[in-house]
Amino acid sequence: MLSRKHSIEGKEPFGEAAELFDAIGADAATKLAMVAGDLSLILDETGKIVDGTANLSDFPELQDWIGRDWLDTVTVESRPKVMEMLAGARKGRTQHWRQINHIGSDGEVPVRYTLVTFGDGQRFIAFGRDMREMAELQQRLLQAQQSLERDYLRLRQLETRYRLLFELSAEPVLIVDAENYRIREANPSVHALLGAKPGSLTGDRLTGLFSRSSREPIIAFLGSVMASNSVSPIEVGRAGSEGNLTLTAAGFRQHGKQFLIVRLSSGTAPSPPVAGSTLRVLEAMPDAFVLADSELKIVTANLAFVELVEAASVDQISGRQLGDFIGRPGIDIDLITGQLAKHGFAQNVGTVIGAREGFDGEPVELSAVRAGDDDAYFGFVIRPVGRRLRDLPPNQQELPLSVEQLTELVGRMSLKDIVRESTDLIERLCIEAALTYTSNNRASAAEILGLSRQSLYSKLHRYGLANTVSEPD
Template structure:
């Protein structure tokens, strides 16, 4: 059969056999075939066993374009016009309303049987094709979800590994003197000494000059350990813009992602809500899985009876690095135990995060909560009612309350004089005089 315009004289002889031809097309290579008169009215419908729904047989006597949805009627007109002018058409996709459920997509091509003869429109049901396409899309979406889950897991492992293994230091932005350093930095650098190796000095100078984070890969000494080094500038609170500080992070180019055995590692957002944690941290919280602590405040997840953990979170946001030992955590009196905490700011894109490591330690008698000491002292003072006059009892009670407030502040500030004075609303000199008068020793 020619693919160009048909010869009406040749095909007109078949016009009387149109219904039989429609059935033949359906049985051989299509799902539905329509016999349509020159006025566009459907005169006969042949449907394969697995073809469109039964309503298709009710189309007889109706205009073909009335059997399709409004948005595809123009395609029926194009099919009729093309068949009238060329005798054969290319395929066009239209939708038939099903009456119940989604529309039925059909791809039609039409053949004219003679100049004045009927049309045979042969259609292919596209629902099976659509189902295959939908399964392909769903499979693709599932692959994408698995990919992003893998990326998120890799990001989680990378951040936890950095918190567990990074050497972290805070340097003065002007003198480059070390203000604070975690134990890993002490082991790796032994304190940052002048003169600095050229790559490190250039990195710090660039971060200081541009006020933007900078990174470099270098070696410690000749043939020493290869490290990845980053420096992030920030402003410490103070007058004006505050003093410039550099938060320096370093790790070996290949490092152990697990960290010390049994060490809890957690990453929180800037407000202290848990973003991710390792199994050791989940065990410290007495939970079964990480999902149970995610989105909780760190202090709520661990328990913070002395509020030292909350004070440490304030310090790390201000100073970039904060450490404390003998921090009490736990929710019930019989479950309180001590941990050594090291917290540092993390730069993860635009989101400010805080990474913490926690290692369980024994609480000493000196770590007893100040509130317990005050209660015991007041009980002893009350027992002396009748032995001492009221003014003297009141004076001793006032001294106990003052001692309790100062010891509480020193306890929360890990014996750091300036931080404790700030908690009490005093200046450093005034607090030092009170400590001396009360005979409270400051641990260095």
């Protein structure tokens, strides 16, 4: 960025300036003026543009500026700067770079200028440097920073939800370092089960919680868990007391290190109702899978669905209605069941998951199939698409609703609601485009939209955009 150091103030002058530059003719001076800036303007003592040089593809308005006052070619906000620069040049003051915005055919053109006096103080030459590329880089940097801040906020929210679920879960859960089997975290249910003081288990070795005869099997079990996802739970003896505990574990990686999530329960581990390679494949699927009965009550689900609905375990959601988690009430589930009843399957249905009061839900795609006649079961595969939509560059997004997508709303909404939603969508897109075009200047956006500023503010609040833009200084 150009700053005070780009002026002549404080710089050592040429030692033989008179000898070196006395012979410079008009041709050499012209070349110097042409290469010193992207745009160079010759001004008389009144500030009128006498002549100029620039690449006309970058500054097509240059020919129209010649013969006009410099003040008349810039925006209202830049006029005080031009007047200060001209006044300083007349008084022989050292000039520094100042950003001036010219009025161009395609909008404002930011240029940084400095003035140099020549010809016995009767004329000035304004050397200008085009700042459009710098402004574009700054805008991209700002967008990247805002994206990082949104992702950071989302991660903080996820961490808060995880911490709340971890602390309030009735199931005893520990987070264990897979390298040395030391406990990194243990929720209150673990301390209550083992009769330990709150927070006293952190840093202890996991094997120390169990009897000596159980420690070698535990180490072998944990090693198998890190290599496979289909290791059955084991029963282990408690240290210093009678009774056995059932130990279940799963491995995961975080920040390049391996950890184990270990669950404890008293009694014998129930055998899984379904076994075989099919179950292992479904459990390991990256997409969420749910098995529901004929009443659409959840029978079982894989870990991806448990994480998607932010539940603590499969047991927490088993027996609940699928509609409690998927779709908008009274709309999406009815549409999906209608397609299943008619065709036996539903494919790539757009819906949401986790919708509740004040939150519209996370966008997902759902495919489903029906198996059986009388005692039917339904299988659902769910794929989140919200992150993919958010990562699209704002200025390259296509309209979220095409004609085909609008027709898919038939049967899910009334015609009146579809028309209203389409109108709201177009209005919001126009407001967002106006804000982008004016670099989030609300006053300018209201002007090009033909709205009053108060009306624009009202619509910003209506569409939830009030907190995403800020009034420039």
